[in-house]
Amino acid sequence: MARLASKLSELQSEYTVVVVGSGYGGGIAASRLARAGQQVCVLERGREYSPGEFPDTELEAAQASQVTNHQLPNGHLGSKLALFDWHVEPEFNVLTGCGLGGTSLINANVALEADPKVFELPAWPPELRSGTGQHDRLRRGYARAREMLSPTPYPDDWPTLPKLEAHAHAAKQMGERLVRVPISVSFKAHKNPFGVDQAKCTLCGDCVTGCNHRAKNTVATTYLPDAWNHGAQIFCEVEVSRVAARADGRWAVHYTPVGRGAERFEQDGEQVVLAQIVVLAAGTLGSTRILLRSRAAGLRTSTRLGHGFSGNADVIGFGYNNDRRINAVGAGRHPVDPKHPVGPTITAAIDGRTPARSLDQQFVLEEAALPGAIDAIYPWAFEAAAAAYGQDTDPGLLDSISERQRALLSRLLGGARHGAVANTQTYLGMAIDSNNGSLRLDEREQLRIDWPQAEREPIIAALNQHMLAATATLGGTYVPNPLWSNHLQSSLITVHPLGGCSMGVDASVGVTNHKGQVFRGRTGTDTHPGLYVADGAVIPTALGVNPLLTISAVAERSVALLAEDHGWTINYDLHHRPVPPRNPSPPAGIGISFTERMAGFLAPAGPDTTHASAHDQGKQAGNRFAFVLTLVTEDLDATLRDPGKRMHLDGVIEAPWLSPTPLQVSNGRFALLSSDPDHLDTTNMIYEMQLTADDGRSWAFRGVKYVHDDPGPDLWRDTTTLRVVLTEIPHPGGAAPQVFRGLLRIAVSDFAKQLTTMAVTGTEDPVERLHAKTRFGRFFAGELFDTYADVFARPSAFDPTAPLRQRRPLRASAPEIRYFFTSDNVQLCLTRYRGGDKGPVILAHGLGVSSRIFTVDTIDTNLVEYLFAYGYDVWLLDYRASIELAASAQQASADVMGQIDFPQAVAEVRRVTGAPSVQMVVHCFGSTVFFMSMLSGALEGVRAAVASQTAAHVDAAGLVRLKSGLHLPSALNALGVESLTAYTDTDARWYEKLYDKALELYPVQAEERCASASCRRITFMYSLLYEHDQLNVATHDTLHELFGVASVTAFDQLARMVRAQRIVDAEGRDVYFDHPERLAIPLRIIHGAENACFLPAGTQKTIGWLREHNDPDLYSHIVIPDFGHIDCIFGERAAIEVYPHILAHLEANL
Known part of the structure; x- marks a missing residue:
C-alpha cells in the first residue's frame, strides 16, 4: 500500500473542503465529499503508519506515548506525534489514538449498534430519535459504515480461543446472553475494494497497539484510501489550533507543522489554509479544543460548548489468576504461538442490554487481550494489585496454594504467558453514564476535563459488580482498575470519549444541530455557514457500547445532508474509481x-x-x-x-x-x-x-x-x-x-x-536514524571538500556504507524511562534498571557523552549489567550535559547543574522508590558537578558515593593547562562557537574547519596516535581520555555513538578550574570550600594512573582536604594501574580491574 500522505510543501492555499482529523468522522467526510467531486484536504496531527511500524516492545510503547497533564511544566510530555495520546486529569483520564486513521489504529474495532432506546433520550435532536422518519437516514448511515468497514464476528471454524470460551462460561453461569461481536478485522487475505492488500488475522492479540499485519479494517485501510483514490489530498503531522470566519465567506484554518522544531524559535510558526467548508473531526477532545480556541479568538458559539462530556461509562477490570487458562496477552515481539492463539483483542461480549432492563441498568461486558508490548510488567503488577485490593472469589487452602504456585510460575518464567497472568481475563465494560463532564481551556489554552465524583456514579459500581461476578465463575481474584480503586485515587479511564460539541435542537441546549453544523450564538438555530463537526464530539449521550459504528453512522448521515444542501451527488458505488485512476506516489524512503x-x-x-x-x-x-x-x-x-x-x-x-x-x-x-x-x-x-x-x-x-x-x-x-x-x-x-x-x-x-x-523521517529504528544523520552530515562535508581542499582532510571515520552493526541485548530488565522537568523547565531523563532492592544507585556521566557510557554493548559486561547482577536498583541520570537531550545544545554552567539537575534528580528517585537516601557513582564532569552540588548544600539524600577521575581539586595534564592558559574556550566563544562535537560527520560545517585546523598541529604520544577522526576530536576537546590498549576494537570503532556535542560554556568553566586548580563557579569565584562537613559521607575516588586529562594528584588533594576536616575513615582513594580516564568506565577489562572497587564501596554502605 502506497503512502497516502502528501508532502506538506504540496499543500495548496485553498480548498473547497478542509477536513481536520482522520478518524471515523474525518475519514467519512473525506471519502464521501471526494466521491462528490469536491476538492478535499485532510489535516492530521499524527504521522502515517505502515505495518511493522507499530510498537511491539516496552521501550517502543513508551516512546510511542504522549501525556497531556496540567501539572507538567509544559503541560505535555513526549512527542506530539506519539501514537498513544493520554490526557490525564485527577478525575478522568482519556486514551485516544494519534496518527493517520485516528483511534481506529489502536481500538479493538468492535462494531456494535447502540440500543434503539438510546435514541429515545431527549438529548437527541428530533431528527435522530427512534420512531421518526428522519431516523431512517441514521439506519442508512449504519448500513453504509458496515459496507465500508466490513465488520464480522470471529468465525466458528477458526481456532478455539480460551478467552472467548471462558467468557462464554461466565455468561452461562451468570444467566446472561453471550454474543460474538462484529469486529472490523480481516479473516482472509485479499485486496479490499479500496486497493489495499490486507492479510488475514494472525490471532496475535495486539489490535490495540496497532496492527503490524494490516489485518484490521481501520479508517486508514478503508475510508482514507477511498478518499485518496477520489482525489483527496492528505497531510500528516499538522496540528490545527483554531478556525476563523473571514469577511469573504471563507474559513481560515490555522495550523502548525508538528515535530519540526519550529517551536524552538521565538517566532509564530502558525500557518493558514483557506476553505469554503471546514469539517472538524479531530475527535471529542480535539474538535472541542479547536472550537474553544476559536471562541477565545472571537468565534461566536453556544455556551454549551465543552459540556455534555461522557466517558461512555467505560470500566476496565481484571479476573486475575483464574482456575483455567485464558491466554489473553498479545504476542508483542514474540512469534505467534499457533498452539495457544490469543485471537483478536475482543471477540465476545456479555450483552446485558435486555428488554427487561431499563436503559440505566443495561451494560455490555467484553473480554479483551492485554497488549504484548508491555508484557514484562504484568506479573509483578497484577500480583501486587491483587494483594493490595483484589477480591479472591474462591478462598481456601488448596486453592490458595495453587494460586501462589501460578504466581510464582509467572515470575520465574518471565511469565505473562505462564501461570497466573496466563490465567487472567481482562474485562471492558460499558453502559450509560450521566455525561455530566465538561471540557474547558486553562490559562495556557490547554484542554482540561472537569467531572467531580465521576467515579461515584452508580453505574460504575454496578459494572465492577458484574466483573466480579464474571470472575467468580472462573475462580479468580477480581482486580478493579487501579486508577478507580480507592486504594490509589478515584479516577476513571475511558477509551470512548463522547460529547463536548453535542447535537441539540438549538444553541441553548446544543453546540451543533442534527447535521453537525455549528450554532452561531448562544440561542436560536442560526449556524455558521460551512462549519461542521462530524465525530464523537457531537454525540449527546453515552452509547453503552463501543461507539465507532454509531459515530460512523451519524457522520455518514451528516455528510450526506451536507452534500444535499450544496447540490452535490455522492457516488456510493463501492467499486467506483475516477477516470483516469490516480497513480500512487512512490513509497517514501528515509x-x-x-x-x-x-x-x-x-x-x-x-x-x-x-x-x-x-x-x-x-x-x-x-x-x-x-x-x-x-x-x-x-x-x-x-x-x-x-x-x-x-x-x-x-x-x-x-x-x-x-x-x-x-x-x-x-x-x-x-x-x-x-x-x-x-x-x-x-x-x-x-x-x-x-x-x-x-x-x-x-x-x-x-x-x-x-x-x-x-x-x-x-x-x-x-x-x-x-x-x-x-x-x-x-x-x-x-x-x-x-x-x-x-x-x-x-x-x-x-x-x-x-x-x-x-x-x-521514514524510520523509527535508532540505528537507521543515526546512519541517516551520519550520511547527511558526511554529504555536507564531502561537498565542501571540493571547495575547501586545503582545509578538509578525510580521516578514518564511520563508514556509512558498511552494514549496520547488530547490538547485543543487555543482561538486564527492560528499562523504565522517566522524563521529568526541572524547576527551570529543562527536560531530563532517568532510566531505571531494577536488578533488586539494593541502592538505589544513581550513575551520572561526564561532559559530551550520555548515560550510554554505562550500557556500552561492545564489551562483555558493562557497569549497568555488573551492578544489576549484584541486585542493585540502578538509575542512569541524563542531565543537561547529556548528548541525548535537547538541553545539551543550550549553554549551561556546572553551577546550574549542581543547583538544579542533581538535587531534583535525586529527589525524583527518592520519591519514586520511597528510599530515604541514595548512593551515587559519578564520572568526570558528573563528578565535578556532584562535588559542587554537595559542597554548596544543594544536594541532599546521598549517603555514599564513588567519584571517578575528578573531585574538588584539579591537577591537569600539561596540554590541558596549555589550552586553559591560552583561554581557548573563551576564544571559541568569541568566534561565535557555542559548542564542540566529537562527531566526524555533522551538519555544523564550520566546526569541521576549526577542528581539522587544530588537529593538524595537535600533539599526541606516538603510541596513542590512530586514524579515527572521532578519536582525534575527542583528544582535541578533552585530551586523551583512554589508553588505547584498554579499548577493544569494537568500542573504539563506535566512539562516534558515545561522544557528541558539549557546550563551550562548560569548557570555559572547566578551564577556569584548571587555572584555579580547584572547582570554581562560572565566573571563576572560589565559593565551594567553606563547608567540607557537607561531604562527611563515605566517599571513594577512583582514578586512572595514566589519565592524560586530570592527574591523580588532584583527587588525592581532595581526599587529604576532606580527611583534615572530617572522619578520615570515610574516605578512600584508589589509583587504577594502566587505565586512563573513561576507559575506567567502558574499558575491555573494566569489569575485572575497576568495577570491583565500585561494588565494594557500594556494598559497604547499603
Missing part, C-alpha cells in the same frame, strides 16, 4: 528535515543596488524580514545521488511592513549546494518560494548563500548569510512589479537551535 530561522532587512532596490546597501536602507526604514522554514527531503538517497535535486521547504514569513499577518509559503524549493557556473570555486544554496498575504498579494522569493573559498572563518559567514531578491507578482494589467533586496542572517543562538531540529 528522509531528513531541519528547521532554520533567518532574519534581516529588505528595501526597494534597482538593478544596481547591492544586497548590503539594501539591507542597510531596510534597517533604517524598519523593514524587518524574518522566516522560520523547514527544509525536507523525503528521499535521502536521491538527494545524496544528486546534490542539485530540490528539497522542499515550507514555513511562515514575518514582514509587518508588507502584511500585518504572516505571509504564507507555497511552492517552496531548496537546492542544497548547487554548483555555481558563474563563480569559480563557489557553490550555492538556493531558496525559492512564493509568498502570499492574507489579502491575496503575492511575491516571488529567491535567496542564495554563496559558499566560496575564502581564508579565515568566512565559512561561518557564507553559510549563515542569505542574499535575497523579493519580486512582487503583479495582477494582470497592474503596475510594474516592485523589487526588494537585502540580507538575512542566522543568529548564533538560532544556529544552536537549528542543530537540534534535524530529524530523520
